[in-house]
Amino acid sequence: MGGITMTRRVDLLNFVKGKSQCTVFPFGKIVTGGRLWTPVLSILQDAKQTKILYRYLFTFKHDLIMHSRDSKVRAHCVRNFAISKPVWNRTLGASQNLNRSVKAERSLVEVINRDNRTGRTADNGFVVFMEKENEYFHDYLSNTIQYKPFFFPGCRNEDTFKSSTDSSTNLDQMLNNFNSTKISQDQLLSILKELTCLPTKQHLNLFLDPNFHQLCKCLLSQLTDMSNKAYFESMETMSRFNFRQCITSDLRDLRIMIAKSYDQENIARISDWDPRQLLLVADFYFHLRCSSMPWVGYLKRMFSTLFISKILGQLGNEEIVTLLLHVGLARQIGERELNDAVLKICQQIDSYTIEELGIVSLAYFKTNKPVKNTLFQEKIAAKLNSCIKDVEPICLSAILKCLQKSSNKIWMRYRPEMLQMMIDLQPSLSLRMSSLTPQTALHVISIFHNFKYISEKLISSFSVKLTHDDLLEWRFKDMALAVRLLAELSECFPNKTEILDRLTDELMSAHRESEVTSYLDYLARFLLGMAMAGVYSVPLLKWLFRPDSLAYFADHKINVYRDLYQLSESVRIECPSYSGPLLSDHLVKAQSKKSYICGRMPRIAVNNPGDGEVVNVSKRDQMMLQCIRALEWVLGGQQHLWVDFLLPHYQTADIELCTHFSQRKDKTGGLLSDPFDSEVCSTDQRVAVLLYAENAYYSLIRADGSVSHVLRGNYAMKRRQLKHLGFRIIEIPFYEFSQLEIEKKYEYVLNKVKLAEVLSKDYVNKLVLPTQ
Known part of the structure; x- marks a missing residue:
């Protein structure tokens, strides 16, 4: 029990129960007061064996997390009470009078408690989810031997949680003795290098020190006078500080100041650098978390059409992949330049790893450009098929997002082999669904929904995820x-x-x-x-x-x-x-x-179609025109049908059968002539003919391998609402109607009207199919 007796445990339980009526974080105050940290931790470690106490501690779980600054207490609550890590961030630091060390601790806590899977942090009172793709792909390249020349070392990640008992060694003395008027460039860089040797945990404390700010300002004032070698040495030194964790407003100002000063100098020097140096400088913006900032002039210049076209021929395979990593980070490049870069990759695409292809895919997605290179699409789909069971979720998500951005109906018609490769992924993806992040799982479902081909197993696994997943992850x-x-x-x-x-x-x-x-x-x-x-x-x-x-x-x-x-x-x-x-x-x-x-009327003479063929219209409009002609024959005239938006909030028009004279008025406001009499019409209900084009369905792959058409939710809601308004519904799906010959279409429409029991049997039996 960690030294706590049962009596003390019961006393604490009674104390907690007595505090349960407090209105403002009762148990959180106990913990933050520092009086019960050790006993609380001891009880937490044995809480599951003490079920009653565990129930009460669980009641105060959010208060524990919100206020406790004890990392062990927080970690245990997160692990054993299923408490979301960033919950306590939303309230910690509410006081405006925190001293420097507390501010640094608050910033560090936000870093430590960022969720490993989704990268959640607290900002402005609610949870912000940070994408992990950038860190994942950057770490992959920077730790691969052939790519290391294009990346700065960065801060030492292994020290993030290292004890900092010796981190205060002469830190204040070093900064207080600093004299900006007498220091040389070499001395300045030497001091900064010495400071980078501190554990990264201590960097957050360092960033709040005014003397360190003065040290940085001194460095920035000397950038213009530095040689190229010293200049890159200064960037390498600054990249070793933990600037990527400056996620709070009081720390963000420092890195923005540094980034803007370097940006001005980078623009002045950009024309003198070779491709390796250009990529190194781009990596510097990553370490300062400024790659996607709109004010970064260097990256705008680097990704401009003229500049990219000039250097593209000088780049090898590794340089192009690294370049596309920074394209994804900065979210900018011309479509032609991006396709030219990928064209070079396609020449040796089989030699690239799935992670490298994931980086290329992410560049397409982040710049909002569709993939027009069919070879690249096919190769990454084939590569994904070969390693689907082992590919990392982040890499899987990047590739699926790229393919989803480029997917369209052409895939199903002209590239059946590509579609089949994607369909073949579904069984393996179904098995992995529970372990995927919410974002990746959604991309999996979205891409197959876009293709209009999805399996029952995949939907079932997604349903299980929605039922059992921790929604704080979403x-x-x-x-x-x-x-x-x-x-x-x-x-x-x-x-x-x-x-x-x-x-x-x-x-x-x-x-x-x-x-x-x-x-x-x-x-x-x-x-x-x-x-x-x-x-x-x-x-x-x-x-x-x-x-x-x-x-x-x-x-x-x-x-x-x-x-x-x-x-x-x-x-x-x-x-x-x-x-x-x-x-x-x-x-x-x-x-x-x-x-x-609201929607627009179809591009046909909908209420006076005539006999001539209509060209340059959508397949649904052609289907509507053919259906109108068949209905005119069935009903005995154009006046008995009308094309209109039966529900004004829908974008597509449908056909209404005017089976009663009181339903429609002509343009002058008078009643329509030639109404059905009681011998012809068997209903006073309004009748809606709903035409379902190909886009209204998705193909559901059943467990036995068969494929069936299932109506999409938006169209099902339309049908449901029309029924609610009292319409009698006649449904005409494309897969039944479009494949028929002309005379068969007339017979098909007649049978639909018969089944709806709109017309009297005597009237229907007298109809004779028209000869073509």
């Missing part, structure tokens, strides 16, 4: 995407209600409040996905449609308003119990003037 935008994918594939999720309830509870928890408030566009996607699945959360809907929340979308792109409009109208139809605010008609009209919130 970013808000990941949850929004997960809900959208679940809604699109909802017919294959038997436990969708359980999953949606779980995600909703997580989103409504207190620790997500600031995150949700800051990213309301994700909330709109999340709620629209739930609506597609037929589930509505009244509290979240009220939150989204508040006037102050809608003001958030003032400068957003039009597709956000389409989502809001579709969600608002769906609530009106399917959630009558909701009594809160919705999107106003005034706001819809105002946005409609800027762009089309």
Whole structure:
């Protein structure tokens, strides 16, 4: 028990129970007071054997994490109480009067408690998830022998958690005795090199020292006078400090000051450097965490079309991969220059590792450019197939993101072998789903959803992950995407209600409040996905449609308003119990003037198709035109059908059968002539003919290997809402209709109308199929 008796344990239990009525972190105050650190830790180590005490300690788990500065207590709580590591970061350091050492400790704690899988940190009151791709691929190259010449050594990662008992050796004396007016370049660099030998834990303390700031300013003032050798030596020295962990505002200013001073000098010297030196300087920005900063002029110059075209011919294989690593970090390069670089890689692509191809893939994805090199696509797909069981999740995610960015319908029609290679990945990915990070798992599902080919096993493994995964691992935008994918594939999720309830509870928890408030566009996607699945959360809907929340979308792109409009109208139809605010008609009209919130009519003479062929239209419009002609014959005239947006919040028009004279009016406002009489029409219901094009379905690969067409969630919601409004539905899917000959299409439409029982049997039996 670590020296604590049962009596003391019971006393502490009673003390904790007595404090349970406190309103402000009762147990956290006990821990931070320093009085019970050792006994608490001792009890924690034996807590699982003392079930009653464990239950009470579990009640105060968040308070322990939020306030404890004892790393052992935090680590044990995280390990044995399943407490998220960054939870305590959100409140630690609330006091504005922390001294220098406490500030440094706070910064260090944010570093130590960053999640190993997702890189979570606390910022502005909510959890921020930091991408680990950059660190992973940078470490891979910088630790590979042939790539080392293009990278600075950086700080010593093995010292991050080293004890710093001797870290104060003459540190204050060194800095206090520093005289900037009498020091030479060599002496200055010598002092800095000596400081880099301190454990990296001590660097955060160092960065807050005013004397160290003065030392850095002295170095920056001498950059212009340095020789090229001394200049690179200074960059190598500065890269050894732990600047990548300067993630708080009070530490960020120092590295930004250093980066900007070097940036000015780098621009002046860039034309004198060879490719190796150019890549070294780019690596310096990585160590200062400034690779993607918009003000970095050196990288803009380096990745400019003229400069890249000039140096590309001088680069070997290693230089090109390193260059593309920095392209991904900086997120900038021209599409032509990127494709030219990858073209050189494709000449020897079989010799590259999966990690190197992952770096190239990430460059495509981060610069938002599709892969047009079909050889590269095929080779990385084949490479991924050969090592799918062993590839690291981060590398897997990078490649899938690249392929997803480049995927389109052409793959299915003109490159069946490529599609098959991707489909062959699904069994192995299903087995690995539980061990993948949330982001990688989402990319796996997304890419196959884009291809419209997905297996039952893959969906099942994703369902299990959503049911059992720790939702603290998930970013808000990941949850929004997960809900959208679940809604699109909802017919294959038997436990969708359980999953949606779980995600909703997580989103409504207190620790997500600031995150949700800051990213309301994700909330709109999340709620629209739930609506597609037929589930509505009244509290979240009220939150989204508040006037102050809608003001958030003032400068957003039009597709956000389409989502809001579709969600608002769906609530009106399917959630009558909701009594809160919705999107106003005034706001819809105002946005409609800027762009089309609603859909556009198809490019055919929809209400007067005639007999001539219509060219240059989509396959769905061609399908609609053929269906209109068949319906005109069935109904006995054009006046009995109408093409319109039956649901104004949808982007596609459908056909309504005018089976009763009171349903439609002509342009003058009068009733349409020639209505069906009771002998012809057997229903007073409005009848909707829904045309489902190829894009409305995805192909579900069953466990027995068979493939079936499953309607996507957005179209299923449309059908559901029309039924709710009282429509009788006739559905015409492409895979049944498009393959038929002309005369068969007339017969097919007639049979659909018969099954809907829209027309009287006597009228239908008199119809004779037209001869072609």
